[in-house]
Amino acid sequence: MFNGLGKILKVLSSGSKAYKLWVAVLFVLIAIGTALLIKQFDEGLIATNMRDQVSWGWYIANFTFLVGVAAAAVVLVVPGYLYHYEPIKEIVILGEIMAVSAVVMCLVFVTIDMGSPERFWHLIPLIGIFNFPQSILAWDVLVLNAYLVLNLSIVSYTLYKLYKGEHYSKKIMMPLIILSIPAAINIHTVTAFIYAGIPARPFWNIDVLAPRFIASAFCSGPAFMLIIFQIIRKTTPFKIKDEALFKIGEIMMYAMILNLFFLFSETFTATYLPSNKNASHEYLWHGLNGYNQLVPWIWSALVLNLAAFLLLLIPKTRKKLTTLNLACVLLFVGIYIEKGLGLVVPGYIPSALGEIYEYFPNTLEIGISIGVWAFGLLVFTLLSKIAIAVISGELRCECSLEAKCSDNA
């Protein structure tokens, strides 16, 4: 057991200069984020730009976006395990590690957004009070943690078996894999329901929100994965076939069609005739009473998304790595803006009593968010480093010597 841990530490501490530099940079960003977070805990959330009029901001926006990234692991699981598309099956584990890291980030973002995070025990059933099934937030806590546990078990079970040089048992693996599909849809649906269930905010209170969340998640998550996979392919012995990347690109295209269609439906119904949804949409797309801070952002998001969509739609550009990568970057940024600032903030503008407070994250919020992202990327880097070491055979159990030991463990 300790031997195994020692080996893992050895794997983690060895690597190229670029790897070491990357990890060092992440640690520095985490340190800065932590310092800012301490300031925030000390002063309270007054240190952020959130106020009573816009009571959720950048943190919850990031949380929402990252739930999408986490849910996107399904994009690999479905073709890999249900359709036995071999090139993707080989990289499913990386998708699941990404899901784990994204959920971890989600949980951190929610925690730092809380006014009294030290009271987290109030949420624990029996000791505290868990308002289930009334509160959608309680549902979200449940499904997110379940999804985290599920993905962690799939990852650790697969790696453990590989570490021991054995093949995983289908009886254990398949139910977990199949369960992870609805679980992924679940986390994003429930997260969408947090917003969609609130009639007080007409901007959020729409039927199409959950489907749109999932469609956009199946674009942004894979876009992130595609880039990461190519970095891994370049820097490690881990092999990822081009076919797999192009297949993901194709899935992204379909998801993007749906996403744009939902966006169009939503905007149409909310703006065609006067309704209680007008004001928020007007603020977002055009500016309201001279307040128009989000207008350039949302239009650039739309342009980025459309450009990415065209690059994905045309087979020639979709099946070329340079253009595919460009599409991924455009799409990732586009959806990050659209779902981050573009979803959470306009829900509060105008406020329930018609006030306009133009929220934009301040340096502290952005700094802390970068720290959280760095933390998530660190989790991803370290986990995939271990995974790749195990898969490539660098990290293997010397079973002849340790047979008894690991059996007991």
Added chain:
Amino acid sequence: MAQFNWYQRILFSVMLCVAAAAVVFVSSGDILAAEGMAQEENILDRPLEEIVGQLAPQNQLTLFPCSDCHNDLPPNPKKRELGEPHNELPGIFKHDAKNRWCLDCHDMRNRDKLRLLNGALVDFKEYYRLCEQCHGRIYREWKVGVHNKITGHWKGEKQYWHCAKCHNPHDPVFKPQKPAPPPRKPTEIYIKTKK
């Protein structure tokens, strides 16, 4: 005191009374004043007419009884500018002043009484019966407790504020006032203090 003659003394006491009445009138909106009022009377179980009688604005009747002076003066029903000590009234009187004047409410012969439209004389304590003649709807709303301020206890002793406590009978329009400061804008709710 020797250097003041008699009319100066009267003027002084009138001014003092007016000032006191003004203070009471202005501070009646104050929450603490309203609480202090709570101990004044127990009016919950009394008939409405009696409640009003109890709360008649005696403190505003600074020159009462009027007969002290008017008994010696010949009654003159002609609408005109008044002299001392009512010379301030034409400026203050803003209760349909175009059509009305003193003797529409005050009885010409018995100065210590008020006169209803039908000629009946009523006590100053029952002044509200004059209001009722024209403002019937408001009066009915007042009676059921809608058009008035009620303080004290929702369960227990209540103070029903009567007409003249908020409306000056000679100038009944509710006066505009300076609003309390607006809330701070979201960006300014916190002002960092030096420590």
Added chain:
Amino acid sequence: MSENKNTEHRAQKTDITRRKFLAGLAACASALSLPLNADASMLEEYFRQHFKRLDKDELNTILKNLEKEFSQKYEKAVTVKATPAMEDVLFGYTLDVSRCIGCRKCVYACIKENNQSRNPQIHWIKDLEFKRDEKWFHFKDSEPYYDPPEVPQKGRFYLPVQCQQCKNPPCVKVCPVKATWQEPDGIVVVDYNWCIGCRYCMAACPYEARRFNWGKPDIPKEELNPNMHYLGNRPRPKGVVEKCTWCIQRTREGRYPACIEICPTGARKFGNLLDPESDVRQVLDNFRVFRLKEDLGTNPKFFYFFSLGTHIKAK
């Protein structure tokens, strides 16, 4: 009968021990997240159970400790009560929009009565100014920051908004830890020691009635109202949500809320909806009333109306 009582008693006792055990577990679980210099009272506060789970003795000790703490901190004799709801009482509120002059006296009486933080500033009542001639009642055309030399202004009317004490409160349903609930007399309260500060209730409230303690609340010693209720106006900690309770510390003792007492025009009325003689029932029985955003089905117990007999002439 006695057997019944016995088992009941036993059940209660095991319930209490179970809770104590669980609280102990919680203590272990979360000990790591506490600062090392935490003293006993901080520990008690940290592990204090939900208001509804406190038994009589526990609650009394807490109230006494709070009285001691606040008396010391604010240098005056403080009483903290937890007066329960009266029987057969359901509170209601009415406001005559045609007589409100927008003077904001209610806003400041509320701050003083309910020990709201002065810095960061928290106002429970938001007074909106509307133009008479433009679109009627579109909230996005309202102005909460109006500051003319005199009110009422010509061509304007005023609509103060505070917690509407909904019969179907969205804020209560969405709270993930049941830190906020509706009392039998209809008042929606917050347990300031149970709220985790997630602010989901603020997103769910259609009336913008909830306020968050973004920073450490600051109340001047000399202005502290020492007559406190555990679920009402006791000083709040940083990072929790608070809201109007219709002055629970006053109304549970039969008195009127501070906003009623201060209103110079008597536009505000408060009373028991179940009592046909009450002030609010007089309004409901004699006038047509409306509620804000009725289409949302929140069923507020705060009614607005126009008596129309306005004698307030603006300059």
